Amino acid sequence: MRAQECENKAGFLSSLFSRFFGKKARAPPSAADPSALCGQEISNEDDVLHIKALPSFGGRISQRNSELLVSYLTAPYLRIPLILAFFAHQERLNALGSERLRAMLDACLFEPGQF
Numbered sequence: 001m002r003a004q005e006c007e008n009k010a011g012f013l014s015s016l017f018s019r020f021f022g023k024k025a026r027a028p029p030s031a032a033d034p035s036a037l038c039g040q041e042i043s044n045e046d047d048v049l050h051i052k053a054l055p056s057f058g059g060r061i062s063q064r065n066s067e068l069l070v071s072y073l074t075a076p077y078l079r080i081p082l083i084l085a086f087f088a089h090q091e092r093l094n095a096l097g098s099e100r101l102r103a104m105l106d107a108c109l110f111e112p113g114q115f
Contacts, residue, residue, distance in 0.1 A: 031100070031103040031104045031106070032104055032107035034073040037055060037070060038054060039055075042074065043074075044074055045071045048067055048071045051070075054066035054070060057095060057098040057100055057101050060098050061095045065086075068086065069083070069086060072086060073104075087105065
């Protein structure tokens with residue numbers, strides 16, 4: 001009976017601690033998350049239009065292409081074929097020289113998502 005009281009107290013303290021300090025995520029933010037890529041909160045493609053300076057990944061892609069890429073990341077079910085088609089063009093293929101873009105592509109293809 002004494003052991004049960006200790007377990008109940010530990011459960012109460014841990015729940016109290018988690019309420020005040022929150023739970024830590026089990027994994028770091030995904031590289032395929034448009035919010036992590038741009039440094040601002042993006043929940044849909046309309047939010048992309050309000051960002052003044054999109055990342056250019058070291059000058060490898062233009063602002064127009066960056067807007068297109070980030071808007072593709074907001075579509076969870078379609079982003080894999082859209083991203084692959086984006087990088088299939090000869091002018092954008094060299095952009096994969098950027099480590100951040102390669103990490104984003106890997107995250108899109110291999111991280112488990114909503115689907």
